[in-house]
Amino acid sequence: xxxxxxxxxxxxxxxxxxxxxxxxxxxxxxxxxxxxxxxxxxxxxxxxxxxxxxxxxxxxxxxxxxxxxxxxxxxxxxxxxxxxxxxxxxxxxxxxxxxxxxxxxxxxxxxxxxxxxxxxxxxxxxxxxxxxxxxxxxxxxxxxxxxxxxxxxxxxxxxxxxxxxxxxxxxxxxxxxxxxxxxxxxxxxxxxxxxxxxxxxxxxxxxxxxxxxxxxxxxxxxxxxxxxxxxxxxxxxxxxxxxxxxxxxxxxxxxxxxxxxxxxxxxxxxxxxxxxxxxxxxxxxxxxxxxxxxxxxxxxxxxxxxxxxxxxxxxxxx
Ligand code: C5P
Numbered sequence: 001x002x003x004x005x006x007x008x009x010x011x012x013x014x015x016x017x018x019x020x021x022x023x024x025x026x027x028x029x030x031x032x033x034x035x036x037x038x039x040x041x042x043x044x045x046x047x048x049x050x051x052x053x054x055x056x057x058x059x060x061x062x063x064x065x066x067x068x069x070x071x072x073x074x075x076x077x078x079x080x081x082x083x084x085x086x087x088x089x090x091x092x093x094x095x096x097x098x099x100x101x102x103x104x105x106x107x108x109x110x111x112x113x114x115x116x117x118x119x120x121x122x123x124x125x126x127x128x129x130x131x132x133x134x135x136x137x138x139x140x141x142x143x144x145x146x147x148x149x150x151x152x153x154x155x156x157x158x159x160x161x162x163x164x165x166x167x168x169x170x171x172x173x174x175x176x177x178x179x180x181x182x183x184x185x186x187x188x189x190x191x192x193x194x195x196x197x198x199x200x201x202x203x204x205x206x207x208x209x210x211x212x213x214x215x216x217x218x219x220x221x222x223x224x225x226x227x228x229x230x231x232x233x234x235x236x237x238x239x240x241x242x243x244x245x246x247x248x249x250x251x252x253x254x255x256x257x258x259x260x261x262x263x264x265x266x267x268x269x270x271x272x273x274x275x276x277x278x279x280x281x282x283x284x285x286x287x288x289x290x291x292x293x294x295x296x297x298x299x300x301x302x303x304x305x306x307x308x309x310x311x312x313x314x315x316x317x318x
Pocket of ligand 1: 026027170202205
């Protein structure tokens with residue numbers, strides 16, 4: 001049995017620069033994993049379901065035999081546990097790449113909300129790859145895992161790094177945020193909050209395309225990021241997301257609350273990825289009584305604006 005922590009992420013900086021010939025969008029994004037997330041346990045099933053390819057290769061179920069080789073259970077009934085789940089897609093890709101044919105039961109402890117822009121599904125897929133890599137003893141190198149991850153979703157590659165990264169292309173080109181800039185992100189406390197509704201990523205990108213005018217030129221995206229990186233400005237000054245206008249036009253509850261938190265709470269806040277979750281950066285000197293009181297006020301404002309069903313979660317940039 002192997003258990004993997006599957007972190008959520010936030011996009012501190014997201015500049016979508018234009019549509020590509022393959023239908024995806026190019027972007028420059030600074031993304032950080034959080035200390036908050038899901039947990040994925042993987043356990044090899046007995047010989048009745050599968051067997052290691054060595055010795056029992058002929059009788060063992062093949063990776064492409066479909067449902068049955070891998071089983072997914074989740075404590076949240078809203079999460080689909082069929083073949084559409086990225087955990088099972090990742091497992092299938094791993095089996096295809098390695099020829100490992102054992103049966104595996106995954107148990108997902110779901111904490112990251114769906115449709116939030118917090119990368120839950122992509123993170124779970126990478127956790128599945130890591131778990132299978134450990135369980136199978138195949139020890140695929142990081143480059144091979146990265147190739148598998150990139151084939152599963154645009155946000156998967158970033159989760160292979162356990163640190164703040166800059167992501168480019170459609171999200172598949174990932175490099176660590178260089179020091180000392182990374183120090184201005186690591187350890188920062190954030191408050192995550194999501195309204196009762198989610199936003200589907202394809203919808204957000206499609207709306208952006210239809211609106212036409214929200215893209216940022218690639219050179220401008222790079223220069224904004226470089227300017228922050230080379231300065232000693234705090235994380236607050238990095239916040240940017242040009243998917244916000246498309247989402248805000250349809251869901252005015254989002255900009256309404258963010259404006260109120262900035263004005264009355266004095267915090268910097270933005271939407272994460274394609275939403276609908278947003279985050280506020282908590283004051284840098286965390287842990288004091290004054291800070292706790294200010295977080296209580298933020299929570300109160302969130303619930304006043306979005307109602308008692310709004311989801312709120314404390315977290316820290318990893
Ligand atoms: O890769 P992923 O499955 O996360 O992407 C979901 C959808 O979001 C894509 O089908 C596409 O419509 C949109 N997308 C995009 N450009 C990206 C990432 C996602 O257009 N870089």
